[in-house]
Amino acid sequence: MSDLVTLTIDGQQIQTAPNTLLVEAAAQLGILVPVYCYHPKLAPIGACRMCLVEIEGMPKLTPSCTTPVKEGMVVHTQNARVEKARRGMLEFLLIHHPLDCPVCDKGGECPLQDYTYEFGPRKTRFRYPKRHWDKPLQIGKNILLDRERCIMCLRCVRFCEEISDHQQIGVFERGHSQCIGTVPGHSFDSQFSGNTIELCPVGALTGAPTRFFGRTWEIQHTPSICTGCAAGCNIRIDHRQQRDVVRLWSRENKHTDDGWLCDRGRFGYEFVNQDRLKDFKILQDGQLVDATTQQATVKAASILSKHANSGSLGVLASPILTNEELYAVEWLTRSVLQTSSIDHTASAVNPQAVQLHSVVREAGFRSGVLTDIDEAAQIVTIGVDLSNDQPITELRVKKALFQRKAQLVSLYPETIELGRYTEHNLIYEPGQEASVVASLAAAVRSGGGEGVVGQAARLLSSEAPKAVIVGWKLQGLSDFSALAKALGELASALGPDVPCITIYPNCNTRGALDLGITPGWLPGGVAATGSSESGMTGIQILEAARDGRLKALWVVGAEPLLEADPELVKAALANVEFIYQGWSLRDVPVDPDVVLANVTFAEQAGTFTNTDGRVQRIYPAVKPHGRSRPGWQIVADLGRALGKTWEATSDQEVFEQIRQAVPAYSQIKWSEVGTLGVQSGASAPPAMAGATG
Amino acid sequence: MANEIVFSRNHIDNVKDLDVYVGNGGYSSLQKGLTMAPDELIELVKASGLRGRGGAGFPTGMKWSFVPKDTSKPHYLVCNADESEPGTFKDRQLMEVNPHQLLEGMILACHAIGAKTGFIYIRGEFVGPIQIVSRAIEQAYARGYLGKNIQGTGVDVDLAVHPGAGAYIWGEESALLNSLEGQRGLPRLKPPFPAVSGLYASPTIINNVETLANISHIVNNGADWFKQWGTERSAGTKVVSISGHVNRPGNYEVPLATPMMTLINEFAGGVRDGHKLKAVIPGGSSVPILPAEKCDINYDYESIQAAGSMLGSAGMIVMDETTCMVGVARNLVHFYRHESCGKCTPCREGTDWMFKILNELELTGGQMDDIDLLLDITDNMDGKCFCPLGDTSIMSVVSGIEHWRHEFEEHVRNGGCQQRAQNGH
């Protein structure tokens, strides 16, 4: 306790860690010090002067956002002198502010409004014309700038300098005509640009896609999980009276997103609002017509039962379905329909069913989690371009590089965004992955060597804590077993207990793998044996359907269809009896025989498992469109129609069954998942045994 | 008794040429100074009582001693020649007439603080001084006064000129460092102070031109010689730039504690004919204005402070009774409004608002409440700005209203400035 600092703020004593800023110490006591330029994730600059406080013994008022605590300090945040300064500062900020709150998207959740209401002057004393700028300016695809509202806190510019290092916006001019603008010749198209909307304490930066989404007092918030990639970023779904999703907002979870959100996730919610299936449908005389739930279910069940147990049925389930839905699909496919051809992807990158996270564990790495990056001094990325594959994790790596001067070794066929920050770019011909990893392992073991590999190896042969990140694209290698062997060599060369994080493509790919939505693997990562061993992978299913070897397809969610060659998909779907279960027909090129209306993630409860195995809950935000239903309920109905009853009446009950089936989830208590999720345990199934189709 | 130290060679024809300078005792301090231990040199400057001549008046030796001894980083010396204060024009003459004196001082200062590199950051508008100092550096390199092993003493010093790009704020030392690094010239957070983490995050000392020009003389003649001028706490001489309503405006090097009226009446030849003194800005535009009745003081740091103003950078602006004090405030606030960097709220918005009010007072009169509103705005800015620019921008307004409130009120009553109307503006 001796290294804590004791000080007094407004008569209350507090002990806090040294180097804590005064504004943070005050917050620990529950004392509100208004701030604009201060943000806990950005370096302090002390520009807005809102947070001035009085420290006894100091002649001037002191900005609390730049002053660290000192032993014995006596601070006043609420006396007349401080309050006058605050009022004065707000008056300065407001003299040129347009006060167009009624049409401002920030109105209602605006710190400038809130502090003006709490501390500010009631009337203006400024009698002159205000500053005018053209507005709004579209400075990027997703960002609108209103310079009149800007208070020059520079949070946006600092975010682009310190966090994303996409320096596309900056400050121009000086003094009273100072303004934010884009760097000449560039627009603000950083894939993290949306974060500046959240950072902006006024309505100067607003989202173009969410412009005039509604007023904040009409908006309800529901915690959820982003479905954009496998990072599992926590989000807040903002919706109007449970009707439309109007906006996604970040929700900090240090295990996944660290408080940020990429634009792909932030603005990628349109599929929830548009082109939605409202009714179950059946194909009649070449026309899709609305049908009752009963009619459609019976028809689908009859198709499924016709092809059950005969090897002529294929099942594709989207990796953005919830664990509960995937578990239900797996149950019906394997247990009821006795079918082993089931997959979550039809991408050519996954021709063989591999559990990458198990492969790296077998190779000798520790199962890594994203927060391992925060501890590492050396980061090795293998076969992954994080700015495409998982943008938020790229920010986490950048944080390690910028704030802790961590070093990076990148293995990828081309220069990646993160390659800017390292000399150790090991660029190779696609297909050479195994040999590059093996040569790096050999060089690390010998402590160096020639060329780029040698330099990287010299770096990695030190004792510094390391983290390895491997990408899902490696799964597609034809010599996968060679790569697995090379990873094993690398693991032993880097030393014990090096965490390895596997990057998967979709928000629930990891869940799909854990739940057996892949041929040759049963729930829990148990290798299939016997008759179910010989299932086809996604791309094989489509090819077999095209060639007439499969007679029926059950597709749940259209994502697998988008990954394959469109011609193949068209030919395959036209050639079989086709049951489609999903939320939109937009991506389905052939009219299905039966359409079952599924809800999206925004309308149901359930869980997702992110790339490092963290199980996180989603909550229903908006009402289901029309008669659409959660997938596991549709599947339960199909089961009943096929004469098999599945005992589950709530998502919690389904999850309990998943816990029984998947050892890695067995320790997870439903009540503890909450809004921030729980890490699933590391079960130890074999990694490569079993069929590869 | 004038022109004793930094102007002592100004009368020599073409002293900016190296040969002439050396022929008149120039660079003679190097042998002595560079063979002294750096600590000895710092102690010598401390003992001389030399205070920074840029405006703040911080003891120079003390500043040098703040440089950490145990860093692996390089040390830097930066000469602040970004002289932009309205009313101050001494550094320009020091560089134009006698650039080698500055270089000599910088070489010694570099040795004292352990710096191998020094930068002379010259205001971009000073095209002449930039050329002259650059030429002097070339000459000094050619003759071995700069570069490796200066005059066989084993000391290496490199100097370079960096022209500014036109902003008053770069006279603020941390903004100057940002500008020198190629960044936007905004003031930095302190601490860390530049002596610990300055240019390129390395220990850096920033001194004014006049401060550095004094060094060679102190080394040559000793601390006691230097202290024969001035007072105990304001030692040495000071170049005072006198401008305004006087008969002979110009730079005058005088011992500190010379009576201010002597400066005006003897050196500057008195207030212009037929007029009498109304007010003096004693230390450049950033200090409060003194009314004539308070001008009977000695010109040193302490006396001026006691009278309610500051010596600052010694840019003395003399005003006679024809001067409109609202106009003065308007003029100066216009300057600060234009030069505010915009980083902090009170300076960015406060200077703009003050100018709008003063402009209205001057042109159309405004309202009687505006005078108290002005005072309230200055109170909201005072001590709350990020750097001294904002804090000092209010000086002319505060002291103007304090001493000449009736003039502000007349402006309101008359619907603007009578003088301006008479002069047909």
Added chain:
Amino acid sequence: MISEFIKGLGITLLQVIRKPTTVNYPEEKRPTVARARWRHKLLRHEDGLERCIGCSLCVGACPSHCITVVAADNTDEDRRSPGERYAAVYEINMLRCIFCGYCEDACPTGAIILGPDFELADYDRASFVYGKDRLLVPAPGEIARVKTRF
């Protein structure tokens, strides 16, 4: 007993000659009080632009949650109101409205006022939801589109 009877009849006769307090509505209409708060109107500026900017402050103020506003962008080609924003949808559910006038208080542009028109009866529930077609006053020169039902 007869005297009581006559007394009673007298009172009745007195009422017969007294001026009736009722009027022959709807042929005859009583003037409403000057500050009567009934059916809402959305006003326009003198140049014909709508006053409403779609800010939804009325929605926030409404104690019975009977107002729905959906805003949209003004463009130079299709300008409905001054500034950036106008109400693309403005609906009041007259069945829920309690005619408290808070919306009028809340409005920053003076766009909505409650007027003297109290004749709101209708035959089906759906038609009690008044949209902009019925709430917005006609633009200068525009022919009134307000449907008359009686």
